[in-house]
Amino acid sequence: MSKTIKIRKGLDIRLIGQAEKVKIDAPVAKTYALKPTDFHGLVPKMVKKVGEQVKAGTPIFFDKYRDEIQYVSPVSGTVKEIKRGAKRKILEVIIEADATIAYEETAVKAIDALNKDEAKSLLLKGGLWPMIKMRPIDIVANPKDEPKAIFISGFDTHPLSPDYDFLIHGNEKAFQAGISVLGKLTKGKVHLQLRSNIVADKAFSEVKGAEITKVAGVHPAGNVGPQIHAINPINKGETVWVVNAQDVAIIGKFALTGKYDASKFVALTGSKANNRKYFKTIIGAELSTIFNGNVEKEHTRLISGNPLTGLKVEAEGSYLGFYDYQLTALPEGDEYKFFLTEGWLSLGFNKFSASRAYPTWMMPKSKRYNIDTNLNGEERAFVVSEQYEKVFPFDIYPVHLLKSIIINDIDAMENLGIYEVAPEDFALCEFVCTSKIESQTIVREGLDVILKECF
Amino acid sequence: MKFLRNIFDNAHAALNKSEKTKKYFPLVDSLDTLMFTPNHVTKSGAHVRDAIDLKRTMMFVILALIPALLFGMYNVGVQHYLALGESFTFMEAFGHGALRVLPLIVVSYGVGLGIEFIFAIKNGHAVQEGFLVSGMLIPLIMPVDTPLWMVGVGTAFAVVIGKEVFGGTGMNVMNVALTARAFLFFSYPTKMSGNEVWISGFKEMKNDGTLVDGITGATPLGDLAAIGKEGASFTSLEGFNQAGHSLMDLFYGLYPGSIGETSVLAILLGAIFLLKTGIASWKIMFSFFFGGYLMALLFNGIGGSEYFALPAINQVMLGGFMFGMVFMITDPVTAAQTSTGKYIYGFLGGALAILIRVVNPAYPEGVMLAILIANVFAPLIDHMVVSANIKRRLKRVKTA
Numbered sequence: 001m002s003k004t005i006k007i008r009k010g011l012d013i014r015l016i017g018q019a020e021k022v023k024i025d026a027p028v029a030k031t032y033a034l035k036p037t038d039f040h041g042l043v044p045k046m047v048k049k050v051g052e053q054v055k056a057g058t059p060i061f062f063d064k065y066r067d068e069i070q071y072v073s074p075v076s077g078t079v080k081e082i083k084r085g086a087k088r089k090i091l092e093v094i095i096e097a098d099a100t101i102a103y104e105e106t107a108v109k110a111i112d113a114l115n116k117d118e119a120k121s122l123l124l125k126g127g128l129w130p131m132i133k134m135r136p137i138d139i140v141a142n143p144k145d146e147p148k149a150i151f152i153s154g155f156d157t158h159p160l161s162p163d164y165d166f167l168i169h170g171n172e173k174a175f176q177a178g179i180s181v182l183g184k185l186t187k188g189k190v191h192l193q194l195r196s197n198i199v200a201d202k203a204f205s206e207v208k209g210a211e212i213t214k215v216a217g218v219h220p221a222g223n224v225g226p227q228i229h230a231i232n233p234i235n236k237g238e239t240v241w242v243v244n245a246q247d248v249a250i251i252g253k254f255a256l257t258g259k260y261d262a263s264k265f266v267a268l269t270g271s272k273a274n275n276r277k278y279f280k281t282i283i284g285a286e287l288s289t290i291f292n293g294n295v296e297k298e299h300t301r302l303i304s305g306n307p308l309t310g311l312k313v314e315a316e317g318s319y320l321g322f323y324d325y326q327l328t329a330l331p332e333g334d335e336y337k338f339f340l341t342e343g344w345l346s347l348g349f350n351k352f353s354a355s356r357a358y359p360t361w362m363m364p365k366s367k368r369y370n371i372d373t374n375l376n377g378e379e380r381a382f383v384v385s386e387q388y389e390k391v392f393p394f395d396i397y398p399v400h401l402l403k404s405i406i407i408n409d410i411d412a413m414e415n416l417g418i419y420e421v422a423p424e425d426f427a428l429c430e431f432v433c434t435s436k437i438e439s440q441t442i443v444r445e446g447l448d449v450i451l452k453e454c455f
Numbered sequence: 456m457k458f459l460r461n462i463f464d465n466a467h468a469a470l471n472k473s474e475k476t477k478k479y480f481p482l483v484d485s486l487d488t489l490m491f492t493p494n495h496v497t498k499s500g501a502h503v504r505d506a507i508d509l510k511r512t513m514m515f516v517i518l519a520l521i522p523a524l525l526f527g528m529y530n531v532g533v534q535h536y537l538a539l540g541e542s543f544t545f546m547e548a549f550g551h552g553a554l555r556v557l558p559l560i561v562v563s564y565g566v567g568l569g570i571e572f573i574f575a576i577k578n579g580h581a582v583q584e585g586f587l588v589s590g591m592l593i594p595l596i597m598p599v600d601t602p603l604w605m606v607g608v609g610t611a612f613a614v615v616i617g618k619e620v621f622g623g624t625g626m627n628v629m630n631v632a633l634t635a636r637a638f639l640f641f642s643y644p645t646k647m648s649g650n651e652v653w654i655s656g657f658k659e660m661k662n663d664g665t666l667v668d669g670i671t672g673a674t675p676l677g678d679l680a681a682i683g684k685e686g687a688s689f690t691s692l693e694g695f696n697q698a699g700h701s702l703m704d705l706f707y708g709l710y711p712g713s714i715g716e717t718s719v720l721a722i723l724l725g726a727i728f729l730l731k732t733g734i735a736s737w738k739i740m741f742s743f744f745f746g747g748y749l750m751a752l753l754f755n756g757i758g759g760s761e762y763f764a765l766p767a768i769n770q771v772m773l774g775g776f777m778f779g780m781v782f783m784i785t786d787p788v789t790a791a792q793t794s795t796g797k798y799i800y801g802f803l804g805g806a807l808a809i810l811i812r813v814v815n816p817a818y819p820e821g822v823m824l825a826i827l828i829a830n831v832f833a834p835l836i837d838h839m840v841v842s843a844n845i846k847r848r849l850k851r852v853k854t855a
Contacts, residue, residue, distance in 0.1 A: 013503065159503070235852045301502060308501045330502060336491040338456040343492035344510045351506035356733035357515055358506050375495040377508025378488060380583060381625025384512060385792035386736070395848065397793060400841055415845045423500075430501040434509055435625070440500040 004196050005230045007217030009393040011354050011428055013159040015307065016368045017329075019267035019276045021166050026279040029286040032075050033092040033319035034060050039130055040444070041139050041451065044071065044090050048079045057104035057127055057260035060093050068143055072127025074262035074283040076102040092319065095284075103259040111180045111255055119184035126254050130322065131247040132182075135228060135240050137447050137455070138422035147241040149188035149232055152179075154204045154245050155195045155215075157222030158306035162267035162278065162325050164245050165201040171249045172203040178252030182243065183209045192245075193227045204245070217393070225425040226393040234420050246325055266290070266320065270307070271370045272300045272329035287318045287327065295329040301373045303328040308427035309440070333374025344377065354391065354432045380435040388439075391428040394420060398429055402439055405446030410453055413446055423447070456491075463487045481575040485582040509624075513584040515734045519725035520591050520782065526721035527714040528552035531599050534711050535655045540667035555655045556714055559594035562603045566610040567593075574619050585624030585631070585788070586614065592632035592782060595715030596775065596823075597639075598652035605643060609635035629830045630789045633823050640823070648818055650677055653711035674712045675700050676774045676812070680819040682761040692761045696769075705772040716778040726781040735785040738794065739801040743780045746805025747771045754813050762813050775822040776808055783822075789830040793840040800836050804829035 036044040044061035047070075048054055054077060059070040077097040085091045106126055114122065120143055123129045132150075134141040141147070155164050168175055183190050189211045194200040196214035205212070213231055215221050224242045234240055243251070246264060253261050262283040268276050268290060275294035291302065295315075303310035304321040307328050311321055320327075337343040348358040352369040360369075388398040396417035404412035423440040430439045466483045470476045487493070489510070497504060532548030535555075543551075567590045568582070575582045593610055613635035618627040640647045650673040651657050660666040671688050673681070678695060681687040689695040699710065708718030716722075729735035751767035758764055771777070784790065784804045791800035804826050811821025 015503070233851060301496075303502055307503050310502065312499070312502070328502075332496060334494045334496050336460055336494050338459070339490055339492060339510075341456070343490075344508050345514055348506055353506040355505065355507040355512075356731065357511055371503040373496045373502050374492065374504070375497055376492060376504050376506050377510065378493060378495065378581060380509050381623070383509055383585070383625045383788055385787045385790065386794060386797075389794065395844065397841055397844060399792065400837075415849075416841070417848060427501050431503065432505045432507075434505075434507050434512055436504065436508070438500055 002194075002212040002214055004214040004216060005227075007215060007221040007226050007230065007393045009390055010157075010218040010220050010226075011391045011432065012157070012218040013307070013352065013371070013431065014365075014368045015159045015271070015330075016370045017270040017273060017276060018160050019162060019269050019278055021163065021278070023265060023278045023280060026281040026285070027289045027292075028097075029281070029289045030097060031080065031286050031319075032073075032077070032095045032097055032282065032284040033286070034071055034073065034095070034284055035092050035319060035322065036061065036071075036090050037092075038322040039071075039140050041448070046082070046090070046093075048093075050079050050082060052079050053077075054079060054095060055102045055104045056262065057106070059127060060095075061090070063140070066142060068124050069129050069140060070124065070127050071130060072104075072260060074260070074285075076100075094319075103261075106254075106258040108255060108258040111177055111184075114181070114184055116184050119181050122255065123181070123251065126258075126260055128247075128251050128254055128260070131251060132185075132241050132243050135225070135234055135242060135422060136419040137451050138424075139451070141241045142239075145239045145241075147186045147188065147239050150182050150186050150190045150241045150243065151224045151228050151231075152182075152190065152192045152210070152243050152245050152248055153222055153224045153227060154192050154200060155198075155222045156306075156325075157219035158308055158326070159219070160267075160269035160326065160328060161222070161306055162265075162269075165198070165204065167246055167265050167278070167325065168203040168249060169201050170203075171252075172206070174249040174252035174256065175203045175245075176207055176209075176252065177255045178243075178248035178250070179207050179210050181251055181255045182241075182248065186241070191227075191231060193222075193224075193231075195222075203249075220391075220393065220425065220428060223424060225420070225422055229394050229420055236414060236419055238419075244323060244325070247323075264325065266324065267326045268294060268329070269326060270295075270303075270329035272296050272331055273327075281320060283320060283322055285320050287313055287320055288316050290327060291315050291329075299332045301328075301330045301332045303330070307371075308431060309424045331370065331372040333372030335374075337374070355387075355434070375436055377434075377436050379437065382435055382437065384434045387432055387434060388429040391432055392425070394425070396420065398426065398439070401446075402426075402437070402442050405442050405449075408449060410449065413450060414454075418443075418446055418450055459490060463490070478576055478579065481579065481581050482572060485572070485575065488581065509584045510587075512734055513587045515732055516588045516729065516782070517591050519728045519734075520588075520595065520715070522721035522724040523595060523715040523718065523778065523782075524556070524591070525549075526708065526718045527595060528556050530709055530717055531555050531655050531714060533709055534653070538654050538657060538660055538666055538670045538672070540665075551655070555599055556594060558603055559597060559599075559601070559606055559714075560591065562606045563593040563610050564590040566607045567614050570611060570614045570619070574623065578623075580623075583624035585618070585627075589613070589618075589631040589635075593635050596632060596636050596713050596778070598647060599655045599714055600652045600657060601639070601646060605639055605646060609639040612638045625788055627788060628834075629827055630783055630786050633783060633827055633830075636823055637827060653713075672711060674774070674819070675705070675710055676819040679762055679765065679773075692764060695761070700769075702769060702772070705769060713775060713778075716775045719772050719777050722777045722781050729781065729785070735781065736787070736790070736797055738797040739785050739790055739804075740780055742798045742801030743784050743805035743808075744771065746802035746807075747776055747780075747809045748805070750806040750809040751813075754809070770809060770813075774812065774820045776805075779808065779822040779826050780805070783826050784829065789833060791833040791836045791840075793837050796833070796836045796840045799840075800829055800833050803832060803836075 043064040080096040083092040192210040196216040401416040426439040531552035536543040617634035751770035807825035
């Protein structure tokens, strides 16, 4: 019998535009990109030059400071362009794909026969290591660390999030293999968290080698941050690793076949998307293949990822993020709103708010809202108190932590719990904030300071 | 609305033409953002945001103040005509009160917003919303006969020294409106306390001899504090209660006092609105009430003077206690910010209010000073709560 934990704080943002549970193939993309910017803090060192041939699984660049971590091409083709930004920072490496994908073949042996070092080098050589992230700091895991546990969340509670049970369905073998490989990497447990109120897919519920915990509650119950906090909290000096449940299946597939098959399903969501389905595509695929014909492009905010933590992308020339399983199209909110009719003093029956100053709380729970990207106000100093606490299921004082980061007080950050949080854990705080404070950015800055000073 | 939008767009364009006029941008921008929620969009992080903003939050507090304000206007008229001994209609009373109260509001907003605009231009940021509430609170906690120049001076002091020197809205340590009142209270005690400031036109009536016999102009608290002293209006608590100070009288609030503070009914209407919309913290409100109530019970137990013996429920319904509980102690910027801290902070404020009121021989009311003291203690209370959290989290390592 598995344990159940209850996450009592949080907020489900009820947006219009969930994806229909239909899987279809996206048109094949001509170009793919591997983006160093997907991996926070990475300084890439190029292996391939423009014009060189690569296969799926061929290293394109590696981490300058942790050179065993390689980043590999998701498809076979030719390196077409290296896009650089300010100070010649590499933003995207674009690969022009072949018609059919040729794979690098890695010799694999039975997973049961692998030892820890072999499992580690398998993932490092295969280029799947970046799928493992570490907490604290929320960056790609350091292979030299000893994680005290590995956490995998079997569901996603972000607004409009894809249904992981639907995505994993039919991938029992690959998921099991992935869990088994990850199990080799830690002396501790592999934790898998599932929703308490829904019967999970077989791939999740019957997996061996993972400790299953049921989780009840609204968003952020599906985030690993609050799950770790409730199950086995991180203290100073400890590390845990986290992997997305879908990435576990990709790891598993690789461990079974020795081929880096980077194909995955992404859910196209949001009120501005008119063909909301699960599209089969490949990591780093050009997003216009999915957007074209399926979203209204006028006056639309396109996001690779979910509405709370995703990255703004363009309709043309943008590529799917490495970790993303969701694409969102929302109305852009760049218009003025007269204060009485639609603005700050309107009745606001169509507005969504966690505060009771709008009538959201009196509406039926089933009502869904079409929220645009307007900031709905201007940035101010902290005024309203205990607003973050209501959506922040940690035994941590979020505003005090943010203030310690703003004044760059490392001791205070450590004491107030920076080792337990990632920017995504503050996404709801950012959403509900009356003063419109960018807390995810602040937390990221704090984590960067901690990484520089304490690791 | 297109017409209005064009005006603002043209004004922005005109200001942007030269460096000299650019600095006045915050002026137009503040009016613009008042009329229109700006077209700012999210850049990173959470792409969608909650509909709430600081303007709505502040405006809701002002809405909650309206019952107290309207009743205050009416009461000013009623007290005036009672002192004159003339009969009056509802509209006459309200009209007189409105004419006396509106100038106070105009001066408070005029001076306060004027200073805010100067700071906004100097610092190059938009005018922040905090003063919208303070500007309404200041007149409501003044005696009606406060000279307008004093309201102006008090407001200026509160905005500059109480708020802007700390960095503006959200940064102040003490409640802005109470800072204004405390400043005036200690600078001009004769105009802010005593028996002659609570009824509009009291001094003139006294000089002209038109005052009705028996009207002392004292607030109930003033009368209470005077029981047993020379020249007191009442000799016993029963006499006091029978002379229009029964529980229901206190609830309706037709007696002399600061403009907005007298009617518990009007204040509670505001309280219900603030609690329902979640703008004010019920933790602070309730703990403030219990702090005061328990302190009053304690004095009941001790007994001795009439003031000590006043029933606890009457005690908390008198003076500025209710107004302080709903609109002052709950100011989120100056209150404690942690959940546990709020209970301690509210309780401390309520208990101190009654303690100062009953025990202090110098002035009959203590709510203003109690809340200011609680404001000063709020960061310390939070510090203790947060330290306890840090300790608890460190302990986790040791037990594991």
